[in-house]
Amino acid sequence: MLFHMRSLIKQSQNFGTLFMYILLGMIAAAMMGSAAVGEKSTSLLVEPYSLISHFPRYYITPMLSMFHLIAMASTVSAVAIRAFGGETTNFWREASTGSLNRGAYFLGMSTAEIYRLFLTALSFAIVAYLMWNPLQGFWSFFLNIFLAFLCFDAQASFLGMLLDPESAPLLTTISGVFVALFNGYAQIPLIGYISFTWYSAEAMISANDVPLEHIYDQSLVTDQLGYTLHRESTDLVVMFVIFLLYKLIGLALVYVLNRQKQR
Numbered sequence: 001m002l003f004h005m006r007s008l009i010k011q012s013q014n015f016g017t018l019f020m021y022i023l024l025g026m027i028a029a030a031m032m033g034s035a036a037v038g039e040k041s042t043s044l045l046v047e048p049y050s051l052i053s054h055f056p057r058y059y060i061t062p063m064l065s066m067f068h069l070i071a072m073a074s075t076v077s078a079v080a081i082r083a084f085g086g087e088t089t090n091f092w093r094e095a096s097t098g099s100l101n102r103g104a105y106f107l108g109m110s111t112a113e114i115y116r117l118f119l120t121a122l123s124f125a126i127v128a129y130l131m132w133n134p135l136q137g138f139w140s141f142f143l144n145i146f147l148a149f150l151c152f153d154a155q156a157s158f159l160g161m162l163l164d165p166e167s168a169p170l171l172t173t174i175s176g177v178f179v180a181l182f183n184g185y186a187q188i189p190l191i192g193y194i195s196f197t198w199y200s201a202e203a204m205i206s207a208n209d210v211p212l213e214h215i216y217d218q219s220l221v222t223d224q225l226g227y228t229l230h231r232e233s234t235d236l237v238v239m240f241v242i243f244l245l246y247k248l249i250g251l252a253l254v255y256v257l258n259r260q261k262q263r
Helices: 003-011 016-036 060-085 087-097 102-132 137-163 168-183 198-206 219-224 232-256
Strands: none
Touching: 003 198, 016 060, 016 102, 060 137, 060 168, 060 198, 102 137, 102 232, 137 168, 137 198, 137 232, 168 198, 198 232
8 A cells, every 4th residue: 555655646747758658558549540530340241131242341440440559559569668667777776775575566566556547448439439429339439448558567577677778678568569460350360369369359349249240240350350259248358357467477577677776
């Protein structure tokens, strides 16, 4: 609790920085969301309309999901390094005295970051939702966005522990964008299934395309892109589990890195 409150106090003293992060997220959402204006996913029409089917555009939802994920990666990754890495000097100094509970420190810092991520994800989701106007409800859309923000942040945090401080912001951002490309558009065999971005896109498709399956044939999405539909809740749970795994990796690194500085 002490580390949690200390981090919150530090964030409250830098309200301008928090506002900049939120504004950055909104700008990124607007830039990527501009590709979504007026775009709707279609496919081959089911019978009795199959004879008049137009050119299928079954890729729209996964493509827009990828754009949003790239925008999130660009927004979150470098910020996560700055937020967590700013405490690194204090952490190792206190750890060297033996007076620091490393697990409590990591948990306190991690939970304190959730408020910032929630506000940033909310502003991002509002802009993206208004520009795309998807079929799903806003809070369902936001939950997907928020979980993706959490995963990108957790990924950047543990990667930042392994990278040189000077190159960490750039490399974590690049890795975040790279992971965003694993969302299934276009499908990368095997790798996509271990990435949280795959499940984010799959949940988006289930929420926005499946309700139209009585009109459009969804087999193109499943056969050519490899998604499994009708499991939005499962996809969101998997994203949360991946987030927890990333945090566990970060916690383990706190204990094993720089052993010479710890007591």
